[in-house]
Amino acid sequence: MNKRELRKKILNIRNNMNKEDVVEKSKIIMQKIINTEAYKKSNTIFIYMDFKNEVITSFLINQMISENKSVMIPYTDVENINIIPVEIHNLEQDLKRCSFGYLEPKKELITPVDLKIIDLIIVPGVVFDRKLNRIGFGKGYYDRILSKKRSDTKAIAIAYEFQVLNEIPHEEHDIKMDMIVTEEKIYN
Numbered sequence: 001m002n003k004r005e006l007r008k009k010i011l012n013i014r015n016n017m018n019k020e021d022v023v024e025k026s027k028i029i030m031q032k033i034i035n036t037e038a039y040k041k042s043n044t045i046f047i048y049m050d051f052k053n054e055v056i057t058s059f060l061i062n063q064m065i066s067e068n069k070s071v072m073i074p075y076t077d078v079e080n081i082n083i084i085p086v087e088i089h090n091l092e093q094d095l096k097r098c099s100f101g102y103l104e105p106k107k108e109l110i111t112p113v114d115l116k117i118i119d120l121i122i123v124p125g126v127v128f129d130r131k132l133n134r135i136g137f138g139k140g141y142y143d144r145i146l147s148k149k150r151s152d153t154k155a156i157a158i159a160y161e162f163q164v165l166n167e168i169p170h171e172e173h174d175i176k177m178d179m180i181v182t183e184e185k186i187y188n
Contacts, residue, residue: 002063003127003135005167010013010127010163014053017160020135026056026186032181033060033122038154042069042119046085046145049095051102055158061091072113076141083141085113115148121175123157130187132157132177134169146175154178161185 076137086105088094095103127135161182179188
């Protein structure tokens with residue numbers, strides 16, 4: 001299967017998950033993240049806001065805020081096909097729903113952040129493989145961010161076990177994850 005077909009197949013499965021499974025598996029995944037060395041050592045974390053049955057990130061974001069970690073959420077600059085990390089302090093007050101339907105930081109909070117301050121990036125994706133390759137939504141937003149991170153900044157993908165296949169198509173410019181955390185396993 002090519003990337004487009006794999007993306008469609010896995011998204012279909014994910015979109016049809018029931019809410020209880022999403023919540024239960026997300027909590028397991030978030031607990032595993034909290035127990036990683038990368039999380040424990042990090043002060044500034046870039047993490048996405050979940051959308052359409054993605055692994056729920058709000059549990060972890062609230063945990064990070066309570067631990068006084070700096071939390072960066074992506075703002076999507078659609079014109080320049082770019083995501084901008086924006087620091088937030090409160091999930092309820094600092095976010096608004098964008099035209100695509102997901103939550104992102106309010107425009108007035110956008111101030112340029114040097115990617116070099118980020119210690120950990122929690123990466124979304126559609127399909128992964130055991131060799132830590134990733135297929136996203138096909139626009140390259142995260143590839144651009146990952147290509148500019150510090151060499152010691154960890155990129156941890158979170159996904160459900162069914163999203164991790166033995167092998168997926170990948171290209172030279174695709175950036176591998178340092179780790180993939182699912183409800184069943186940690187791949188690294």
